[in-house]
Amino acid sequence: MSKKVTPYNSSDQSKKQQVEQMFDTISGEYDGLNRVISFGIDVKWRKKVVAHVASKKPESILDIATGTGDLIINMASTGATRLVGLDISEGMLSVGRKKIKAKELDSRIEMIQADSEAMPFEDNSFDAITVAFGVRNFENLEKGLAEILRVLKPGGIFVILETSVPTKTPFKQGYNLYSKYILPGIGRAFSKDKVAYKYLSESASVFPFGEVLNNILRKIGFKDVDDKPQTFGVATIYTASK
Secondary structure, three states: OOOOOOOOOOOOOOHHHHHHHHHHHHHHHHHHHHHHHOOOHHHHHHHHHHHHHHOOOOOEEEEEOOOOOHHHHHHHHHOOOEEEEEEOOHHHHHHHHHHHHHOOOOOOEEEEEOOOOOOOOOOOOEEEEEEEOOHHHOOOHHHHHHHHHHHEEEEEEEEEEEEOOOOOOOHHHHHHHHHHHHHHHHHHHHOOOOOHHHHHHHHHHHOOOOHHHHHHHHHHOOEEEEEEEEHHHOEEEEEEEO
């Protein structure tokens, strides 16, 4: 079992509370730092997620851990009539709402502050559900995935985009060097929260990926589970259905 990583290890707060506080703090700088840290490749990964979801022609899409709304904004191109972004951090949602308004999508996209492990939706509510770089922040992974299964419609598609660890040389060694030293260094230099980017790199290194995460999804009850590593394995797109 991997160790439990929390943003502020000395805090008495729950992981959920710490994650909310952390993302509230870094919300204003998050988009810019994300582009720098990923060299902009995260944009390409999100486009692949959108293309996969669009191929299923969903009428309703829920993006969990939506953050500043990058993915749900891109989902507007799918033609879905109901687009919802959900996040625990009001700070991140506030940034997202401004982006949505600037793109004149505020009449199409609803942004909701809520807990991904106890969502305010009825069973079988959405044709497609996505999570980009968010499942590793769940306080209880299996509870969060079970909640996603609950609100996904039968036959619906679930897509995860998440960091993973390359398994082949020299990409594994390069990734370890980058995540251990360079990423936290960028965070310390440019972020108000000196702990946040250290947490983001540590949580990525211990989070289950590949077939391990596939098996967790199957255990929860998802079917047709598959994974496709991206960019030498530094990220992975997982797909599943109900």
